[in-house]
Amino acid sequence: MTWLVTGGAGYIGSHVARAFLAAGIDVVVIDDLSSGQAGFVPAGATLEQGTLVDRGFIDGVFERQAAAGHPVTGVVHLAGYKYAGVSVQRPLHTYTQNVTATVNLLEAMQAADVSAIVFSSSAAVYGNTPAEFVTEQTATSPESPYGETKLIGEWLIADQAVATALRHTSLRYFNVVGSATPEVSDTSPHNLFPLVFRALQAGQAPKIFGDTYPTPDGTCVRDYVHVADVAAAHVAAAQKLEAGIPLEPAYNLGSGSGVSVREIMTSMAAVTGIAFTPEVLPARPGDPARIVASGERAARDIGWAPAHTLDEMIASAWEAARAAGSPQPA
Numbered sequence: 001m002t003w004l005v006t007g008g009a010g011y012i013g014s015h016v017a018r019a020f021l022a023a024g025i026d027v028v029v030i031d032d033l034s035s036g037q038a039g040f041v042p043a044g045a046t047l048e049q050g051t052l053v054d055r056g057f058i059d060g061v062f063e064r065q066a067a068a069g070h071p072v073t074g075v076v077h078l079a080g081y082k083y084a085g086v087s088v089q090r091p092l093h094t095y096t097q098n099v100t101a102t103v104n105l106l107e108a109m110q111a112a113d114v115s116a117i118v119f120s121s122s123a124a125v126y127g128n129t130p131a132e133f134v135t136e137q138t139a140t141s142p143e144s145p146y147g148e149t150k151l152i153g154e155w156l157i158a159d160q161a162v163a164t165a166l167r168h169t170s171l172r173y174f175n176v177v178g179s180a181t182p183e184v185s186d187t188s189p190h191n192l193f194p195l196v197f198r199a200l201q202a203g204q205a206p207k208i209f210g211d212t213y214p215t216p217d218g219t220c221v222r223d224y225v226h227v228a229d230v231a232a233a234h235v236a237a238a239q240k241l242e243a244g245i246p247l248e249p250a251y252n253l254g255s256g257s258g259v260s261v262r263e264i265m266t267s268m269a270a271v272t273g274i275a276f277t278p279e280v281l282p283a284r285p286g287d288p289a290r291i292v293a294s295g296e297r298a299a300r301d302i303g304w305a306p307a308h309t310l311d312e313m314i315a316s317a318w319e320a321a322r323a324a325g326s327p328q329p330a
C-alpha cells in the first residue's frame, strides 16, 4: 500500500510521512520545498520535488508509482501556504497554492483512479468564533484568505466525493507543536513556540501580545496538540478510508483543554531551565481571546485522543529548535 503525502517535506507532513512508514504504509512525497526541507523527508519515503500547481507533474508522479508496481491508493494533502496574516497581503498567491493546487490534485487523482484523501484543514475555518468549545457544528466563518482557502478545499473535496467514488475526510488542526524527532522542527516565523525559542536563543525576552483578555490570567487561551498526535490521526483516518469505512467530512483535532500564553511561558521557563520575564505588548488586532476545540468526534470515529502532555510538547520542541539552531526566516 502506498500513500502520497503532499507537503511531506514540511513540519507536519514529515511527521505524517514518518507515522505512515511506522504503520507499514509506503510513502511518496510531493513537495516544492517552498517552505519545506528535503532533509525533513524521512528515509524510506520517496521525494518527488515539484509543485501541485503543475497538473502534469502530479500525473507523472502517479504514473511513475504505477509503473514501478507501487500505485498510490490514497493521498494526505498537507501542501499549502499557511500564513493567515500574510495571506491578506497575498490573496492570489494563497488561492493558487491552496485552491488551484487542490483542484489539480483532485483532477489527477480522478484520472489515476486514486479514491481516498485526508485533507489538512485548520481552526482558521471557524474565524474569531465566540464558541466556548469549538465543535464541528460550530459555524464556519473564516476571516482571512488563508482560512477561506481551507474551507474551499474542504468543499472541493466533499463536492468531488458526491460526483465520484472519492472517500475523504478533512482534519481541522488547532495549535500544532512539538517534535517527534529532533531532526524536524517547526520553522514558522509566526507561531508562538518558534517565536519564544528564537527570543531565548537570542537572549531576548519573549513577548506576550495583550494581557487584558477576558481569560483567567488575561492572556490568550489556545488548544495545543503534539504533532505526533496529529500525525497519528492521519494514519487512523487513512486506515478507516482504506477499509471502506465512511468518515465524517471534518474532524477537529482538539484536546478540549486550553492553555494560556502566560502558562506556556511559565512552563517553557521550567522546561528549558531559562528564567525569563516576558515582555507584555499591546494586543494584536483580530486575536481571539480563546480557541479550544472538542476532539470528541475524532475519538468516536477514528479512536483518536491526544497522548502528549504540555511539558512533552515544550521539551521536544525545544530540543528540535536547539538542534536546528536559529529558526529559519519565512
Ligand SMILES: NC(=O)c1ccc[n+]([C@@H]2O[C@H](COP(=O)([O-])OP(=O)(O)OC[C@H]3O[C@@H](n4cnc5c(N)ncnc54)[C@H](O)[C@@H]3O)[C@@H](O)[C@H]2O)c1
Pocket (backbone or CB within 6 Å): 006, 007, 008, 009, 010, 011, 012, 013, 030, 031, 032, 033, 034, 035, 036, 037, 050, 051, 052, 053, 077, 078, 079, 080, 081, 082, 097, 101, 120, 121, 122, 123, 172, 173, 174, 175, 176, 177
Ligand atoms: N502548523 C499548524 O499549526 C497548522 C494549523 C492548521 C493547519 N495547518 C495546515 O497543515 C499543513 C502543513 O502545515 P505545516 O505547519 O507543516 O507547514 P509547512 O509550511 O512546514 O508545510 C507545508 C509544505 O507544503 C509544501 N508546499 C507548499 N505549497 C506547495 C505546492 N504548491 N506544491 C508542493 N508543495 C508545496 C511546502 O514546501 C512545505 O513543505 C498546511 O496545509 C497548513 O495549512 C497547519
